[in-house]
Structures are given as structure tokens and as C-alpha cells.
Amino acid sequence: MRILHTSDWHVGRSFHGRDLLSDQEQVLASIAALVAERAIDVVLVAGDLYDRALPSAEAVGVCHRALRLIRDAGASIVVISGNHDSASRLGFGAEFLAAGGLYVRSDPARVGSPVLLADSHGEVAVYGVPYLEPDTARHALGDPEARGHEGVLRVALAAVRADLAERPGVRSVLLAHAFVVGGEGCESERTISVGGIETVPAALFDGLDYVALGHLHGVQQPDATRPWLRYSGSPLAYSFSEARQRKSVLIAELGAGGLDSVSRVELPIPRALSSLTGTLEGLLSDPEHAFAEDHYVAAVLTDPARPLDALRRLQTRFPHAVTLEWQPLGGRPESGPPLAAVTRRDDTEVAVSFVSYVRNTGADQSERDLLGAAFEAQRVAEAAR
Numbered sequence: 001m002r003i004l005h006t007s008d009w010h011v012g013r014s015f016h017g018r019d020l021l022s023d024q025e026q027v028l029a030s031i032a033a034l035v036a037e038r039a040i041d042v043v044l045v046a047g048d049l050y051d052r053a054l055p056s057a058e059a060v061g062v063c064h065r066a067l068r069l070i071r072d073a074g075a076s077i078v079v080i081s082g083n084h085d086s087a088s089r090l091g092f093g094a095e096f097l098a099a100g101g102l103y104v105r106s107d108p109a110r111v112g113s114p115v116l117l118a119d120s121h122g123e124v125a126v127y128g129v130p131y132l133e134p135d136t137a138r139h140a141l142g143d144p145e146a147r148g149h150e151g152v153l154r155v156a157l158a159a160v161r162a163d164l165a166e167r168p169g170v171r172s173v174l175l176a177h178a179f180v181v182g183g184e185g186c187e188s189e190r191t192i193s194v195g196g197i198e199t200v201p202a203a204l205f206d207g208l209d210y211v212a213l214g215h216l217h218g219v220q221q222p223d224a225t226r227p228w229l230r231y232s233g234s235p236l237a238y239s240f241s242e243a244r245q246r247k248s249v250l251i252a253e254l255g256a257g258g259l260d261s262v263s264r265v266e267l268p269i270p271r272a273l274s275s276l277t278g279t280l281e282g283l284l285s286d287p288e289h290a291f292a293e294d295h296y297v298a299a300v301l302t303d304p305a306r307p308l309d310a311l312r313r314l315q316t317r318f319p320h321a322v323t324l325e326w327q328p329l330g331g332r333p334e335s336g337p338p339l340a341a342v343t344r345r346d347d348t349e350v351a352v353s354f355v356s357y358v359r360n361t362g363a364d365q366s367e368r369d370l371l372g373a374a375f376e377a378q379r380v381a382e383a384a385r
Contacts, residue, residue: 001119002039003173004075005250006031007046007214008234009066010084012059015238015296016322023270025062027235030268031249032069038251038265040075042117046214046232047082047131047177049090071101078115081106081130082177082214105175106130108140108152112159114172121256124171127160129153131177131215150200153178157204171254174205177214182222183231186241205229209258218245219264228259235267240298240323243273271296271320280307284317297321302329305361328360347375 011024035043049063070077079102081087091106098104103115105128114125132153138146143155153176164172179185181199202223205211211229213222219233232250237243247267253260274292276283277300283289297318301310306326314321351371355363363371 001041001117001121001124001171001254003210003212003252003254004031004035004038004040004043005046005210005212005230005232005252006043006235007177007212007232008048008082008217009045009063010048010051010234010236010238011063011066012055013051013238018296018320018322020236021058021062023236025065026270027247027267028062028066029069031235032066032073034249034265035070035073035075040073040251041119042076042078042126043070044126044173044175044212045077045079046175046212047080048084048214049079049082050085052084053086053089067102076101076103076115076117078103078105078126078128078175080104080128080175080177080214083131083133085131087130103128108132108137108156109142111141111156112163114160114163119254121254122169122171123167124173124254125164125167127163127172127174129156129160129174129176129178132156149178149198150204153200153204161207171258172208173210173212173252173254174208175212175214176205179215180205180213180222180229180231183213183216183220184218186217186239186245202226202229209254210252210262212250212252217242219248219250227262230262236270237273240273240275243275273298275300276318277302279303280310280313283314289317293318295320298323298325300325300327302327304328304330306359348372351375 009024009028013020050059067077081090087106091104094104108130111127111129114127117124117126134148134152137152138144141152141155146152146155160174178200179198181201209228213229213231216231217234217238220231221227221229222231223229230250233245233247235247237245237247247269248264249267250262250264252262272295274295275298276289276292280301280303283299297320299314299321301307301324311321311324314324348371352363352368355367
């Protein structure tokens with residue numbers, strides 16, 4: 001059986017205010033093309049199909065079209081809910097969807113009920129363990145004493161093993177949305193530490209033929225001694241901390257005796273990410289930066305004084321510049337003027353001090369005159385009330 005493992009689509013997510021739906025639709029279509037090209041039997045989506053519990057109609061449309069393309073390419077699909085999804089909404093109509101080859105597992109109470117698929121070597125039991133929020137999942141799992149992420153996941157996996165024990169010789173695949181010890185996170189992942197320590201040990205997953213993990217956005221193997229335990233990562237970068245990651249899917253081959261191999265296939269990049277550093281004029285004129293003109297750009301400006309309208313000016317060359325930070329060479333004050341110094345000065349001097357702090361250069365005489373006139377006009381207006 002040939003399995004494609006993906007996760008963390010986050011359909012509907014924006015990137016520093018930029019809509020990503022077109023990028024997401026493009027890369028998800030490439031996954032469907034890969035399904036047809038590699039004759040994939042089943043696609044596993046290990047959580048966070050959507051970026052929010054109430055996705056927009058446009059996001060639902062993108063997700064629907066992607067799943068339809070994958071199904072039309074010939075693969076069954078097994079999906080679990082992640083910490084960004086609404087488990088109840090994602091699971092609505094699950095029994096009807098299963099009739100069409102789309103299997104959704106979002107109910108913790110059903111973790112021991114596998115999707116049964118078959119190949120020339122026999123059956124494969126695919127178990128879906130959705131994201132388990134400890135305080136609610138322990139009741140759904142029937143063990144109110146379970147505590148923390150490790151506790152509820154341990155109970156869930158006990159139910160999986162109990163079912164698997166009734167199926168001698170059946171190969172096993174499991175989807176889970178969790179932070180496994182040894183995994184490396186990044187800035188775009190929402191913490192799941194509410195309810196206890198967020199990490200769970202890799203040993204919890206022992207005894208299974210392949211474990212498709214979701215939650216962490218970089219493709220990785222959290223434990224080198226367990227090659228069957230993998231994160232596929234997200235298909236797109238959702239923060240500049242992911243700029244160096246090569247986004248991909250994993251293809252796992254199951255033979256008669258279990259897992260034969262795992263390979264990685266890189267996905268196309270709709271728009272690359274670049275971080276640039278320099279003065280504003282240097283970034284605007286230096287040919288060295290031409291490669292980033294069509295990238296999403298995070299810029300760090302090193303001008304001694306804060307440039308005026310810097311992001312708009314930067315976007316004349318880099319239209320997809322989305323974030324800007326000012327770090328003047330030689331540094332800048334760590335904090336504003338002391339409160340005691342502020343209380344001993346008039347309004348104009350306080351404002352001039354503020355300008356010097358945020359701009360790293362003092363106000364000239366015309367700016368001082370303008371600030372003084374503004375405060376005087378305010379005083380006159382207040383006296384006339």
C-alpha cells in the first residue's frame with residue numbers, strides 16, 4: 001500500500017495580512033497531481049485542515065476542491081481534526097462522507113474504530129487520533145483521571161492497541177496531532193500547552209507500522225530510532241521562521257510485513273520568503289537583492305534614523321514586502337525617557353523627546369515649532385470651552 005502523508009494545511013490562513021488562498025489552492029492541487037503520478041492508495045491529513053474553527057466560505061471552497069481532486073486522482077482520504085479545527089464541524093456528516101472515500105476522525109470516542117483498507121497483502125487498519133484537549137478529551141475517552149496531553153493520548157492509544165489485538169496480522173497506521181518530544185517547532189504553530197506540558201514521549205507510539213504526525217510545520221523525524229514516526233510538515237510556509245524549510249509530503253510504502261520505506265517529495269513554492277537587511281536606499285537600489293523582488297519579504301532597516309513611510313517605499317521594488325523592523329547600526333535606546341524627567345518638562349519638550357526616541361535623531365527647529373504650535377492650539381481650545 002502506498003500512503004501519502006500530509007498535514008497542517010491551515011486553509012484560510014493569511015500571511016502578515018496577505019490572503020494565501022490562491023497559494024494554498026495551487027500547492028494542494030500539486031498534491032493531487034502527485035497522487036495520480038505516484039499511484040497513491042490513501043492520503044493521510046494529520047490535522048489542521050483549516051486555520052480556524054469557523055473557516056470562511058472561500059476557505060471551505062478551496063478545501064473542498066482540493067479533497068475532490070485528490071479523490072478523483074484515485075486515493076482514499078483519512079483526515080483528523082487538529083487544534084485549529086472545530087472537531088464537531090469537521091466531523092459533521094462523517095458517515096456519509098465515508099461512503100465517498102473521505103474518512104474523517106474528529107471524535108475522541110472513536111479512536112479505537114479504524115478505517116479498514118486493503119491491498120494485495122491483506123487489510124490495513126488506519127486509526128485516527130484527533131487533537132485531544134486534555135480537560136475535555138479525558139471524559140470523551142471514558143477516563144476522568146487522565147491528566148495532561150500524555151495522559152489522554154496514552155488512554156487513546158490503549159484503545160487503539162486493544163482493537164488491533166483483535167486483528168492478528170493486520171498492519172497498522174495511525175494519524176495523531178501532537179507535539180512529540182524531539183520535534184522542532186517554529187513561530188507559526190499555536191501552543192497547545194493549555195492543560196499541562198504540551199510534549200508527549202515518542203515511546204507512546206511503539207508497536208505501530210507507521211505514525212503520521214501533524215502539528216509541527218517542518219518535515220522531521222522526532223526520534224532517530226523510530227523511522228516510522230514522522231511529521232510531514234505543512235505544505236506552505238506560514239512564518240519567516242520557516243523560510244529555509246523545504247516543504248514536502250512523505251510517501252510511505254507498506255509491504256506484507258509492515259513499513260518498507262519512507263520517501264520525501266518536495267512541493268512547489270508558490271512564492272518564496274526572503275529576509276533582507278540594509279539601509280532603505282540600499283535595499284531599493286542594490287542589484288544584489290533582485291532575486292527577492294517577487295518574494296514575500298521581511299526587511300530589517302539599518303538606517304541611523306527611522307526612514308519616513310519606509311514600508312510603502314520598499315514595496316515599490318518588493319511589492320510583497322509584508323513586515324519591517326528598524327534596527328539602526330549602533331543600536332537604539334532600550335526604553336524611553338525616565339518618568340521623573342518627563343514630569344519635569346512641558347508638553348513640547350516631552351513630545352520632542354519622544355520624536356528623538358522613536359526616530360533616533362532629534363527634531364529640527366521647524367518640527368519643534370510645529371509641535372509647540374499644536375500644543376498651544378490645544379490649550380487655547382480647552383480654555384474656550
